[in-house]
Amino acid sequence: MAVAASAGFLSGLGSRDVDLGWAAALLLGGVIAAPIAAWLVRHIPPRVLGSAVGGVIVLTNTRTLLRSDWVDAGDGVRWVVYAVIHAVWAAALVCSVRQHRANLARERRLVAEASGSDGGERTTA
Structure with missing residues (x-):
């Protein structure tokens, strides 16, 4: 097909x-x-991958807009805008990675609590 x-x-x-x-x-x-x-997609968590790809999309579209006939920003303005986008993008990636790690730690803690509480309470008939 x-x-x-x-x-x-x-x-x-x-x-x-x-x-x-x-x-x-x-x-x-x-x-x-x-x-x-x-x-x-198989190895990178969705939240982190979304932040990474979103940053690329925002950066490339901003570059296109700043060089268009509508805006035609000068070199100084473009570099400041690029710097701000990179800073926000880096912060978004850091936030995504931290949230992913926090979720993993929470899941591990829940699994450990669930397996630890079942071990001592079981009785055999």
Whole structure:
């Protein structure tokens, strides 16, 4: 199904005067990135991954907006905005990691309490 959809997409691009070399490069990038993304999603907690990806999205969109014809901010303004975004992004990542670690500690404590209370109270018939 995915192969058919990709083939249809690529054939549609050819009729729209889009360079198929760029489309092939994007396709190759997706093929390379997919297993990496699958590994990241499996090993990085969702809260931390969301903060990391959200920061990348905010940073790239802000860069696009600050260089657009609507805003056209100067170099000094752009670098200050980038610095603020990086600082907020770092704080969000730190907060996410701390919350994840706190949740893990709470879960471990609950498991330890549950297993510790069952061990001494059981009687055999």
